Amino acid sequence: MIERADQMVLNYVSRAADAAHGVLRPDQRLDFARRLRARIEAERRGSQDARDVAKVLTRFGDPVALVEREARRLANPAAAPTVGPSADRPTELTGSVVRGRPRDLAALVVLALAALLVPVGLPAVAIFQVPVLVWAAGAAAVLFSDTWTAGDKLAGAGAPLFGYTVGGVLVGGFQAAEPGPAAFVARFFEVSGVMFMIGTALGVAWLAYRLLDVS
Template identity: 50%
Template sequence: MIERADQLVLNYVSKAADAAHGVLRSDQRLDFVKRLRARIEEERRGSQNARDVARVLARFGDPKALVAREVNRLAAGASGSPPTGPGGLPGYPGADAASDGSTVIFPAIVDDAEPTLPPPGVQLGRKVAQERLAGRGRGLSFAGLRRAAMSSANPMATEGRDAVSILREHRREVVAMAILVLSALLIPFNLPAVAIFRVPVLVWALGALLVLAGDSWTLRDRLLGLGAPILGYTVGGVLVGGLRAGGQQGLQAFFVQFYDVSGVMFMIGAGLGVVWLAYRLFDVN
């Protein structure tokens, strides 16, 4: 989602601004933050993919280290000595200092230089290894769920996909799933019908509209999540009702058993549908 990618950038820049507070003058701090944001956007190249943006930010490193480098550069510029990088190493990039102690060019990050492309076989091997580490290869299924379970993890380490950030940034989807669960929980109460519709059906329809209006799931995922309670009510009710009717004769006996079990089958189907939607939200989106 675009909002999640932008939020990663804002969070990173905010951490850098907080680290610079009390260390740099207000004008230096504003200049530093402005150049940092501009450089991130340059490296981001317009990407709205949260995983790509997380990789870009990871290349910049710890925001506190960037502030320390900025302080070191400003100190070197004020003393007139050659600029130094972390640990006092000479040749710190982006050393063009203005008269007010700020720089026009933001320091280069570690991998600014374009590396020489390895042979195609090496590229393929790296791609396969990266896919396996990302959970798309064999033996690492449900990797998205494992990352989502790291609710207290650093979003940079989990590529912005920890459970808390996903739930916060998909509030409409969370509300939709909660309404679907509520529709199932209302089944045992046997509430009076509204016009010709039962209350759980109306609540489920509201949740279904929210699911269909969302863009965090594919159409297939939405249809599976919403179709599960319908299949449970119809197919499950027919099968279980027929088995319970057993040797009893007539349609009346069958319908009695059908209405006895169809509500429970709807609840089971709704639960499975919500589980599927939650899985796809965490593991795929």
């Protein structure tokens, strides 16, 4: 994990240096990369957690935008040499997530697709319903991600299943047309799909919130 955190910083600075090629003079490019690395390390505050480092890099935004800011600064000799988090954080934050976390975004899309397939009524594959299989693929992608914490993964990936089982049992039990297991089971299957969709929406919303790190 420590090596991954350091590699993330190195990759980010390398991207910025590559973007500066042909835009800044070689000496300016080296000075820019040096100051950028130092500023990132200062913001990082010695953290070796890959998630913390990802947050720091996200605050800095698109490396190309940093190079453009540096070029504008160099064009104005009176400006102070600054390299740091972008002032346009909301826009650049979203763009950085889209470009930097494609697998995490794909996992969210797969989870959302599982919910959207519920009302379609596709035939089962062996004994498994198609939405359950799609959910399992999305949940696996979330669990193998190194972006979210264990708690985030459990909440986000488990919410659809929790909604289906617990939500279906509670709502089915309260809304059964008449006493007895047959009425309960019938009502459970009527509402469990909807509860699965609600759980999925909540889980995806939570994972997306944590991915964007909105606080």
